[in-house]
Amino acid sequence: MLLAIDVGNTEVTLGLFDGTRLTRSFRLSSETRRTPDEVALTLEQIFPELGGPGEHEAVIASVVPTVTASYLEAARALCSAEPLEVSSEIETGVDIQYRDPKSTGADRIANAAAALELYGAPVIVVDFGTATTFDVIVKERRYLGGVIAPGIVTGAEHLIRRAARLSAFELRPPERVVGRNTEESLQSGVYYGAVGQVDAIVRRISAEERIKPKVIATGGLASMIAAHSETIQTVDPDLTLQGLRIIHAISRGSGAGPAPKRKRPRK
DSSP: OEEEEEEOSSEEEEEEEETTEEEEEEEEESSSOOOHHHHHHHHHHHOGGGGSSSOOEEEEEESOHHHHHHHHHHHHHHOSSOOEEOOTTSOOSOEEOOSSGGGSOHHHHHHHHHHHHHHOSSEEEEEESSEEEEEEEETTTEEEEEEEEEOHHHHHHHHHHHOTTOOOOOOSOOSSSSOSSHHHHHHHHHHHHHHHHHHHHHHHHHHHHTOOOEEEEEETTHHHHHTTOSSOOEEOTTHHHHHHHHHHHHHTTSOSOSOOOOOOOOO
């Protein structure tokens, strides 16, 4: 079994692989501080297989240094090999061309590795998380860089905090663009603002790099935004976990292994 851990600023996404098959995934809040013992106990409760016989391994991508150590120690306690921590300094199968490769987020490296293996280049990955990130990967496995924008929920929460007469609202696609009350107006602005942002940035990247990329969306709000996006072609909620699996296989010298069946394009 391979335990894959993606530590983000808002959530920790966990996945357990049996070979190339993702058997189960789970999400935790990363804002809750847990000791290594608490993390290990939580992991065993979510994935009882880790307490069973067999040699288990782990791979972790983290953008939250204060949380990383607890998950690394927990993985050491549950697995038979040293956990692999993803960074630009290990073999990932991706040629990172950021001016400072060390500043590339581990989750973005995992997304790039998965996009290359599962969808091919050129490809743009749009990841909806605390920030909305766009990663651009072209032929010869070159990761050019991308775009980092405020996350949809992050931006909406900041707007509400700064505007005295605005209150919390449910984020969902509104029935009409023109809101007839404050809540509808907020829903429309935040939702269609996000859709328009994605389409505009993807088109600008495509024109600037002179590519016709596949556009893959992942992250918690990917399906919702893709429903009205004109550029997102496929939603892959497990892209980052698959990237961790692929990088682990490459780093251990076994290649990426057979790719899981590709998801049918959304349209």
